[in-house]
Amino acid sequence: MSDENKTLETTEDGQQFDRKQLIKLVVEFGPLLVFFFANSHYGIYTGTGAFMVATVVSLIASQLLLGRIAVMPLITSVFVLVFGGLTLWLQDDHFIKIKPTIVNGLFATILFTGLATGRLFLKIVFGDVMRLSEEGWRILTLRWALFFVFLALLNEVMWRGFSTDTWVAFKVFGIMPITFVFALSQIGLLKKYEVSTSERG
Structure with a gap:
């Protein structure tokens, strides 16, 4: 393999790695930003509902864009949905x-x-x-x-x-x-x- 091909391969790997890291950051941090802005403008209950929806969207995006859903974000998301649901249901x-x-x-x-x-x-x-x-x-x-x-x-x-x-x-x-x-x-x-x-x- 020529040096040019090796360099191209390395660059493509690096770009792929950076792209995946960026997607992971957006997927994990996006729902929190939605939570913050919705809470700031509409209060904690609307913020919680928006947080739950954004969490589900982030899981779907992770599966589609990364091909997998990591264990820790998955566990955290389940708790967001359960405790978010209790928050909205009981208004607490x-x-x-x-x-x-x-x-x-x-x-x-x-x-x-x-x-x-x-x-x-x-x-x-x-x-x-x-x-x-x-x-x-x-x-x-x-x-x-x-x-x-x-x-x-x-x-x-x-x-x-x-x-x-x-x-x-x-x-x-x-x-x-x-x-x-x-x-x-x-x-x-x-x-x-x-x-x-x-x-x-």
Whole structure:
């Protein structure tokens, strides 16, 4: 294969990767933006309804554009529909507000249970993407479990201590940057415990 063809192939792979990452960002962040703007203009109940519709649309878009629906967004979407439905049915916004607490608490519980029983669920889900030693997977799992606990507690502080509009704004524009910074902070761990293909074989 000529150098020109290799360069073209590399460029196409990079463009494909960037396109998929952009689609994933839009699919995951889009419903939150819809929630924010609908809440800002029409209130929490209309915002919740719009959030539910946008969530379903994002799942369909993920399947059509990416060919799959990731596990965590799927679980989160189910909770959005259940707790959003309860919010609208009972006209009580406490349900949509405690949803992040329950979802993050569930993720933390799953990861802690996996650690206790010797099942590293992060490895099961991301083992094809990241290659780490067993110790690396255990440390990474523990850190993410603790981070989910932190997010659950943070949500409790925000919805109990601040106005609904402030909670919605923080949910939309605060949680993702915090999660992104946390994920970046794990790069050192990933490099330290990375296992090469030859070592795995």
